[in-house]
Amino acid sequence: MDVITAPVFGASGKPIRMLAIWRDVTEARKARDEAEAARHEAERLAERLSAVLESTMDSVLVVDRSWRISYFNIKAMRLLQLDEHAIGLDLWKVFPADGNSVFAIEFRWAMADRSNVSFEEYLEPRGIWLEMHAAPTSEGMSLFFRDIT
Structure with a gap:
């Protein structure tokens, strides 16, 4: 129960009654508790997914959907020489030399067609060959890659 009480004053300015609202x-408490439990479960699942993505051999x-970087694991950060400031930036602004490359062509095709693509390509700015797997999602696209130089 939630109880609010307040005095009701008479003409003399003295309390003559007590008003109580119950x-x-x-x-409401049940809904709040359920929302809190759902938030904890979402956090637990996010931590589990993060642990998996950090432990994979892939970057x-x-x-x-607007090509803004929303996540990268530590392997991608090292391989592509990124830092935390890249989160939220446009992929093609972070890698301007690749805006018309095979990477861009394949990624754009995958996003438009909503199909997975796999290919190998040389990433000239880093001087490495990458094995790429692009998987469109409802939010955008996940890129899995490794140095095969």
Whole structure:
């Protein structure tokens, strides 16, 4: 129960009654507890997914539908020489030399066709050959890659 009380003053300025409002907050409390449990579960699942993505042998980079970088694991950070400031940046602004490359062509095709693509290509700015796997998602696209130089 949630209880609010307040005095009711008479013409003389003295309290003559007490006003009490009682509300049953059982459903609101239950909803709040369920929302809190769901938030904890989502955090637990996010931590589990992060642990998996950090432990994979692949570099992982995720972009949204507007090509903004939303995630990368430590392997991608090292291989592509990124830092945390790259989150939220446009992929093609981070890698301007690749805006018309095979990477861009394959990624754009995968996003438009909503199909997975796999290919190997030389990443000239880094001087390495990459094995790429691009997988479109409802939010954008996940890129899995490794140095095969």
